[in-house]
Amino acid sequence: MKGTTVTVCIIMISSILSECCLATSSQPHIIVIIADDLGWDDVSFHGSDQIPTPNIDELAYSGVLLHNYYVQPICTPTRAALMTGRHPIHLGLQDGVIVASHPYGLPLNETIMPQYLKPLGYDTHIVGKWHLGFFAWQYTPLYRGFDTHFGYYNGEEGYYDHTAEEPKYIGLDFRNNTELFKSAYGEYSTELFTSYAEKIIHNHNKNKPLFLYLAHQAVHSGNSYSPLEAPYKYTSRFPYIQDERRRTFAGMVSALDDSVGNITRALKHSGLYENCIILFSTDNGGPAAGFDANYASNWPLRGIKHTLWEGGVRGDGFIHSPLLEKPGRISTDMIHVCDWLPTIYHIAGGNVSSLPTNLDGFNVWDTLSRGTPSPRTEILHNIDPHKNHNAAALRVGEFKIILGTEEHGEWDGWYEPEEYTKENKKNDPRAAVVYCGEKPGNASTNCNSG
Numbered sequence: 001m002k003g004t005t006v007t008v009c010i011i012m013i014s015s016i017l018s019e020c021c022l023a024t025s026s027q028p029h030i031i032v033i034i035a036d037d038l039g040w041d042d043v044s045f046h047g048s049d050q051i052p053t054p055n056i057d058e059l060a061y062s063g064v065l066l067h068n069y070y071v072q073p074i075c076t077p078t079r080a081a082l083m084t085g086r087h088p089i090h091l092g093l094q095d096g097v098i099v100a101s102h103p104y105g106l107p108l109n110e111t112i113m114p115q116y117l118k119p120l121g122y123d124t125h126i127v128g129k130w131h132l133g134f135f136a137w138q139y140t141p142l143y144r145g146f147d148t149h150f151g152y153y154n155g156e157e158g159y160y161d162h163t164a165e166e167p168k169y170i171g172l173d174f175r176n177n178t179e180l181f182k183s184a185y186g187e188y189s190t191e192l193f194t195s196y197a198e199k200i201i202h203n204h205n206k207n208k209p210l211f212l213y214l215a216h217q218a219v220h221s222g223n224s225y226s227p228l229e230a231p232y233k234y235t236s237r238f239p240y241i242q243d244e245r246r247r248t249f250a251g252m253v254s255a256l257d258d259s260v261g262n263i264t265r266a267l268k269h270s271g272l273y274e275n276c277i278i279l280f281s282t283d284n285g286g287p288a289a290g291f292d293a294n295y296a297s298n299w300p301l302r303g304i305k306h307t308l309w310e311g312g313v314r315g316d317g318f319i320h321s322p323l324l325e326k327p328g329r330i331s332t333d334m335i336h337v338c339d340w341l342p343t344i345y346h347i348a349g350g351n352v353s354s355l356p357t358n359l360d361g362f363n364v365w366d367t368l369s370r371g372t373p374s375p376r377t378e379i380l381h382n383i384d385p386h387k388n389h390n391a392a393a394l395r396v397g398e399f400k401i402i403l404g405t406e407e408h409g410e411w412d413g414w415y416e417p418e419e420y421t422k423e424n425k426k427n428d429p430r431a432a433v434v435y436c437g438e439k440p441g442n443a444s445t446n447c448n449s450g
């Protein structure tokens with residue numbers, strides 16, 4: 001009996017300690033969650049009721065929702081800007097994505113986020129997608145400031161077999177640190193990455209600040225033999241979506257939403273939540289209507305992933321943190337993905353004036369936390385003189401100019417989910433709201449009439 005009492009006491013004391021007193025790192029824990037190919041209309045916090053995302057919405061509504069937040073139109077450039085704080089035109093990465101056979105990567109003379117955070121005392125982990133080059137070890141995460149990597153190097157792969165079907169090559173693309181990790185076979189990526197990230201959170205030494213970069217595979221399409229994959233427990237949440245492809249896509253989104261819920265739960269249980277910052281962002285607009293064999297939606301924004309229309313570059317994004325001074329807001333300030341590097345450096349306790357002077361990003365912490373106006377008044381979406389697309393776009397204040405076109409102009413329209421067009425749209429208040437963002441001209445008329 002005595003023994004039992006003592007054990008109970010010890011458990012109580014240790015739980016009190018872990019709740020309040022052992023969390024001694026004063027620098028915030030930084031959790032960056034990137035969704036892949038998630039469209040503007042694929043989260044319910046933008047008003048759609050087709051795919052409810054309650055866990056994501058809960059963080060978004062009680063954080064700061066970013067309504068004028070921009071990413072690059074495709075994957076590699078956005079991730080490069082996120083990691084460096086520099087625009088992809090300054091990295092030689094503005095044109096396309098890195099495929100398996102490409103012998104290049106994010107240039108080695110660039111300092112990247114974990115390399116800035118390590119000297120400030122952070123433990124640094126990446127879980128999921130890299131996509132910034134792997135033709136030589138020096139380009140891979142463990143050689144660039146990350147303590148661990150559990151995930152893959154390329155742009156897309158099977159959600160269960162983790163096989164990447166790349167131009168010229170096909171094979172397993174899954175690593176635990178630098179070793180091939182064959183036991184991932186049969187495990188659904190979204191759940192695999194989530195449980196691994198939860199382990200990192202639970203095992204983290206609370207005396208040190210944590211940087212966790214969770215770069216999900218969801219909701220990118222997989223390989224050609226099985227482009228859309230989700231467990232039945234997620235797809236079965238959407239019996240009302242007739243189109244099987246959109247239904248599976250919805251299941252993929254729903255798994256992503258559960259992931260965010262599970263990560264939040266892990267942060268709370270481990271005592272890291274009170275001193276953490278969660279940044280959520282897509283990497284580009286959604287591939288809609290079968291582009292990339294996928295069925296995302298950016299409605300009512302125009303265009304898709306890879307285009308410079310709003311649907312390609314205006315991203316889902318929010319920041320959530322108990323440390324925000326004025327949470328529960330929608331920010332309409334202009335923010336670009338390259339702003340995260342200086343902002344996170346600042347949050348982590350770094351002195352932004354000691355960062356290299358050739359960064360393109362701004363520290364927007366005051367804008368996020370207190371609502372002071374963003375120092376950013378313009379966003380260069382891209383300048384890409386490549387012979388096949390030759391497109392450029394710039395937003396300055398309320399105006400935007402687009403020159404040339406991507407994808408030979410074939411994806412310049414509006415692509416709402418099909419049954420949504422038929423049934424719900426006439427009742428959707430967003431149909432009357434013109435935030436298609438394409439000015440001037442009659443684009444807004446097109447937007448309303450679908």
Ligand SMILES: *[C@@H]1O[C@H](CO)[C@@H](O)[C@H](O)[C@H]1NC(C)=O
Binds near residue numbers: 090110111
């Ligand atoms: C890295 O080198 C390239 C090519 O010389 C240059 O354009 C780029 O600005 C350099 N990056 C940094 C951070 O100095």
Ligand SMILES: *[C@@H]1O[C@H](CO)[C@@H](O)[C@H](O)[C@H]1NC(C)=O
Binds near residue numbers: 176
């Ligand atoms: C991953 O590799 C590390 C060593 O690099 C090892 O300690 C760890 O147990 C491995 N994780 C899994 C899930 O196998």
Ligand SMILES: *[C@@H]1O[C@H](CO)[C@@H](O)[C@H](O)[C@H]1NC(C)=O
Binds near residue numbers: 190191194256
């Ligand atoms: C979230 O956690 C639940 C258990 O609470 C688990 O069943 C589910 O698979 C997890 N989802 C993801 C995406 O990790």
Ligand SMILES: *[C@@H]1O[C@H](CO)[C@@H](O)[C@H](O)[C@H]1NC(C)=O
Binds near residue numbers: 351352353354
């Ligand atoms: C940040 O660095 C600048 C320039 O090196 C210096 O003048 C300033 O005092 C520093 N700020 C803090 C808070 O240390």
Ligand SMILES: *[C@@H]1O[C@H](CO)[C@@H](O)[C@H](O)[C@H]1NC(C)=O
Binds near residue numbers: 441442443446
């Ligand atoms: C605007 O409408 C005019 C007349 O209908 C048409 O010729 C023009 O192509 C339209 N412009 C755009 C950007 O849709």
